[in-house]
Amino acid sequence: MRHWRTGLFMAAPVLLGFIFLVLYPVVSVIRDSFTSYNPLSGEAAFIGVDNYTRLIQDETALEVAKNTLIFAAILVPVNMALALFLAVLLNLHFKGRTTFRAIFFSPVIVSTVAWTIVWKYILQDDGPLNYFIGLSGLEGNNWLRENPWPMISVVMVQVFKNLGMNMIFFLAALQGVPEEMYESSEIDGANRWQQFKKITLPFISPTILLVAILTIAGAFQVFAQVLLLTGGGPGLSTTVLSYYIFVNAFQIFDLGYASALAVCLFIFVMGLTIAQWQIRTRWVFREV
Amino acid sequence: MKVKYLKMIATGSAIALIAFIGIQPAKAAAKGSITLRMTMWSSNANHLALFKGLADEYKKTHPEIADIKFESLDFATYTQTLTTQIAGGKAPDLAWILEKDAQQFRKNNLLLNVLPQMQATPGYKVEEIASGSLGLWRAPRSVYGYPFSTSPFAIFYNADLIKAAGAEDPETLRAKGEWTWANAAKVAKAVADYEKGNYGLNYPTFNYTTWNGLASIWRGFGAEAWDKTGKKCTFNSKQMNNAMEFFHGMIYKDKSFPAPGVSSDFFAGNVGMSLIQLSRAANLATMKWKWGVVPLPKGPVADAQVIGQAGMAVLSKSKNRKAAADFLVFATNPENAAKYVAFFPQSRTPLMDPKVIAAASILNETQAKMIVADGISKGKILTSHPKLSSIELTVKSTLDGLWKADANVSETLNQVCTKIQPSLR
Structure with missing residues (x-):
């Protein structure tokens, strides 16, 4: 009995934090999704499932969902492939590798807003990127205004922002692969690619799963980059779900509908994470 | 009888209490509170x-x-x-x-x-x-x-730059009664052609992030965003089409108005004219170049001034x-x-x-x-509407279709009305 009390006491800070900072907001959003809550006037009326019915018929929401999937479909493989590639490179023994690790990790500690504003300056039509492209005799693009470049720009700004974090995860995993595995495979005549495919990848597969879950969940929550780089434009071409939720909540002041969208996003991301977890047994070599 | 007296006493007490509370001076806020x-x-x-x-x-x-x-x-x-x-x-x-x-x-x-x-x-x-x-x-x-x-919105201009570009001074055009959007576009083009990196006209508060300020241009063409009742979209009117075709031409044909994503600063001295208000022109007091100001040009339909x-x-x-x-x-x-x-x-x-x-x-x-x-x-x-928040972003994102060289102006304007008309009713 005493152990039970002590345990509860020790867990209380986290438990209270979870109740008030996670559970309460989630329950509030679910409740608000059944209302016509206007945050400006404070007026709210229960309207049943009207917001969800509207969501199904909302052509804009469909386009936004498509944009979100495109964003995630580009971001996740590019981010993971680059992070793994860098981790493999920086796992080799060469002079200055610690400096390179620090350079690639540094965007992670920079504020997202500052990072995005700097990129907005670099990517504008008369900005430094087009200037340097111009020096080589080529013509640059209006990266933030002419399709398909705005979406690609937003993805790349996000990729470089978080690349370092995934790289560190992979690096830690790579350093955990037993050296003797490579030595014995070498005796067996395995080449570098075979070693990577048959030893490295299976050994780091739990980390690949972790990074995949985090990156996919992050991809569906991207917001600041869209707000600051393109404002969702041109047209709706870079409007993703989290930004659309913000627009409905704080620009159109339809918090009820925004809540319904947020609930759908929540269910989708959770479903995706559960699915990834369920299928892990098919491709994850071992669980740590 | 007793009940009647009790009721009278209760009512009297309530009135006295309310009156007492009412005449109490408001409690003064504490110093520095x-x-x-x-x-x-x-x-x-x-x-x-x-x-x-x-x-x-x-x-x-x-x-x-x-x-x-x-x-x-x-x-x-x-x-x-x-x-x-x-x-x-x-x-x-x-x-x-x-x-x-x-x-x-x-x-x-x-x-x-x-x-x-x-x-x-x-x-x-x-x-x-x-x-x-x-x-x-x-x-x-x-x-x-x-x-x-x-x-009021007005056209502040860099008289030295316009003179150097060989264009007619806006004040001279105004005095002759020829200060029209068509002539303003000619002045702007002359400045833009004069030297690479110059722009003839800019509009800092528009900057492709808003749209209602474009009323400064479209009203001269007789256009409005919606009718007087606010219930009928008029973005697809012939007048609006003419106004937007004109503006689009300045951006992409004449290249005299900065395209999206291009920065320009009137006060830096390489922009001929700027569509701004007096509240944003205070820096002119310290400029070394000669400047002037004229009202908004006349459009083909109206001499519309916008506030x-x-x-x-x-x-x-x-x-x-x-x-x-x-x-x-x-x-x-x-x-x-x-x-x-x-x-x-x-x-x-x-x-x-x-x-x-x-x-x-x-x-x-x-x-x-x-x-x-x-x-x-x-x-x-300027344009306003009681339901602005529910239509503002739709108009902005749809009008984004105009800001490219090969835009279909009338189709884009039709799309604006198709999208916002249900919200206007």
Whole structure:
């Protein structure tokens, strides 16, 4: 009995934090999704499932969902492939590798807003990127205004922002692969690619799963980059779900509908994470 | 009988209690207990100095005020930031409100009626404020803000650059009665062609992030965003099509107006003309090049002058409504309103006198009459709508289709109406 009390006491800070900072907001959003809550006037009326019915018929929401999937479909493989590639490179023994690790990790500690504003300056039509492209005799693009470049720009700004974090995860995993595995495979005549495919990848597969879950969940929550780089434009071409939720909540002041969208996003991301977890047994070599 | 007496005693007691509570003097706020916060979209040092000066003066006679803070927000996202603060329960006490948002803010009961304070303050002279200027802010027996800037849009120009480019001076064209959008476009093209990196015309507050300011152009072509009832979209009218074709041509054919994503600064000296208001032209006082100013050009249909208005209002969700309303009344009384004239054209009739404006601002008397006095009397305030928030972004994102060289103007304008018409009804 005493152990039970002590345990509860020790867990209380986290438990209270979870109740008030996670559970309460989630329950509030679910409740608000059944209302016509206007945050400006404070007026709210229960309207049943009207917001969800509207969501199904909302052509804009469909386009936004498509944009979100495109964003995630580009971001996740590019981010993971680059992070793994860098981790493999920086796992080799060469002079200055610690400096390179620090350079690639540094965007992670920079504020997202500052990072995005700097990129907005670099990517504008008369900005430094087009200037340097111009020096080589080529013509640059209006990266933030002419399709398909705005979406690609937003993805790349996000990729470089978080690349370092995934790289560190992979690096830690790579350093955990037993050296003797490579030595014995070498005796067996395995080449570098075979070693990577048959030893490295299976050994780091739990980390690949972790990074995949985090990156996919992050991809569906991207917001600041869209707000600051393109404002969702041109047209709706870079409007993703989290930004659309913000627009409905704080620009159109339809918090009820925004809540319904947020609930759908929540269910989708959770479903995706559960699915990834369920299928892990098919491709994850071992669980740590 | 007993019951009757009891009822009488109870009623009498209740009336006495209510009367007693009613006549109790309002409890004075403790010294230094109130900090007011006002949001604004200007970060101009002169504007801030003006407001800080007013705050310092006010604090001398109001010990309960510890501080009055002025929070400068980005113009492009001003309303969004302000409404996010309000929705998040962190409403400022006072705020600058754009003319386009006034109706919507009032509809949502966000603005406090300050007429009682205005009327109770000796010498405030509400009747001095031109009734036309109060239109967006007034309801029967209520005033929801003070329009501290009623500022006509005008074309400020770099006379040296235009002369060097061999184009005719806008003032000369105006004097000849030939100051039209077609001729303005010719001047702009000449400047743009004169040297690489030059632009003929820019419009800093438009900058492809907003759209209602384009009324400065489309009204000359006889176009409006919606009809007078606000229930029928008119973006797809022939007049709007002509206006947008004209503007699109300046951007992509003449290349005299900066395309999206291109920065331009009139004050840097490589832009021929700038469509701005007096409140944004204060830097001209320190320019080494010769400048001039003319009203908006005539369009093929109308000589339409357009006014941008900014109101100062107390937010009804402020925790210090009374103190905020008192400060607003102080900051906009006749004496203090006169201090705004240097930057913001005023709607108090004595301050609309060209001599007063010329004495305080960068304009001379002729310019002050032509741009401010005549501009206010002839002009119409920028586009607004009570349901603006639900249509503003749709219009913006659809109009984004125009900002490319091969845009189909009429198709894009039709799309705007298809998308917003259901919300207008």
